[in-house]
Amino acid sequence: MEDIMDYTGELFPDATFWQRNQSMLFNTTVANSSNAYTPLMSPVVDKIINLLLIIVLFITMVSLGCTMEVSKIKSHIVKPKGVAIAVLAQYGVMPLTAFCLAKAFQLTEITAVVILICGCCPGGSLSNILALALKGDMNLSIVMTSCSTVLALGMMPLLLYVYCQGFSTLQGAIPYVDIIISLVMVLIPCGVGILINYYRPQYAKRITKVGLTIMMISIVVVGVTASISIGGSILTVLAPPLMAIAALMPFIGYAFGYIISSLFRLNQSERRTVAMETGCQNIQLCSTILKMAFPQEMIGPLFLFPMVYASFQLTEAAVLIVLFRCHQRFTRKEKETYEAANTREKVDSSSEAHV
Numbered sequence: 001m002e003d004i005m006d007y008t009g010e011l012f013p014d015a016t017f018w019q020r021n022q023s024m025l026f027n028t029t030v031a032n033s034s035n036a037y038t039p040l041m042s043p044v045v046d047k048i049i050n051l052l053l054i055i056v057l058f059i060t061m062v063s064l065g066c067t068m069e070v071s072k073i074k075s076h077i078v079k080p081k082g083v084a085i086a087v088l089a090q091y092g093v094m095p096l097t098a099f100c101l102a103k104a105f106q107l108t109e110i111t112a113v114v115i116l117i118c119g120c121c122p123g124g125s126l127s128n129i130l131a132l133a134l135k136g137d138m139n140l141s142i143v144m145t146s147c148s149t150v151l152a153l154g155m156m157p158l159l160l161y162v163y164c165q166g167f168s169t170l171q172g173a174i175p176y177v178d179i180i181i182s183l184v185m186v187l188i189p190c191g192v193g194i195l196i197n198y199y200r201p202q203y204a205k206r207i208t209k210v211g212l213t214i215m216m217i218s219i220v221v222v223g224v225t226a227s228i229s230i231g232g233s234i235l236t237v238l239a240p241p242l243m244a245i246a247a248l249m250p251f252i253g254y255a256f257g258y259i260i261s262s263l264f265r266l267n268q269s270e271r272r273t274v275a276m277e278t279g280c281q282n283i284q285l286c287s288t289i290l291k292m293a294f295p296q297e298m299i300g301p302l303f304l305f306p307m308v309y310a311s312f313q314l315t316e317a318a319v320l321i322v323l324f325r326c327h328q329r330f331t332r333k334e335k336e337t338y339e340a341a342n343t344r345e346k347v348d349s350s351s352e353a354h355v
Helices: 002-011 016-020 043-066 070-078 081-104 109-120 126-133 138-164 176-199 201-236 240-263 268-279 283-293 296-354
Strands: none
Touching: 043 138, 043 176, 043 201, 043 283, 081 109, 081 138, 081 240, 081 268, 109 138, 109 240, 109 283, 109 296, 126 138, 126 201, 126 268, 126 296, 138 176, 138 268, 176 201, 176 283, 201 283, 201 296, 240 268, 240 296, 268 296, 283 296
16 A cells, blocks of 8 residues: 555646545545645636537547448448457457556556556547558448447446456546447537538548548647646656556557467458457547546646657557558569569560460
């Protein structure tokens, strides 16, 4: 217990409340928690960041909905093997990975909650771009993102409840009602995007591009704004254990997504798609849930963890894409050389026959 308290002190140097009485962490009232310690951000900045996160999440989910086509969803529902395997990988691998890493690094309660919520989130729209870069099955990618987003309404609270049983003090830590409300609100803009794509498909691609651009810019803006406001406490998110977890989670997701789909004998393009969909989490949803569902004095700067995760998932995916492209180019050159040699042999043999 003393080791945990010491580790808490390292992660939250100003949080004397957490060190004094850790058992009150999640059962304290709002009135008592407000006296815990001075909030890291001013109320104005806090509201601005909250508003930014909500707006960006809305735009992102509308753009995600614009990529969904009812006909493609129906075709994969009729033959659900690929989607079933993909959903198994998404909601089987990532939550278990988050739980094991939280246990392995002996994280404090609130930090473990952050990791678990990130691991239980559905796939994000960024995975569609990464799957495209890897020449994956785009229909499967879009349908998998759609299904994981819809299933999150039930799967996310259920998985959080199951895995929180592994931590003695986390049973009452998760604000399930707030998370469910957030997920319901996410499905509304997603539905708007689907309707736009169905009735006005000519605008869908443009909205998707704008949405993804805003998403990338917003990650930088929110990260910089929060970092400036929080100051030195940003080191909480950059602590070695959290950096290691942020690096390991997407890597494990990519690896096991590919392995599981290989075991079920999906084709190569589907394997690459499932790998990307498994390792990529919806970081906008994760950050918004963490920021809106937990009070500032409880979550501190940890709502920025999904952005750290995003940087690693992008970097690792970029490495995989480069390796895949290099391998593809190398094998193509070998094939062209082999075909050219065969053609030359045939020409030579036919010339000799004529002679």
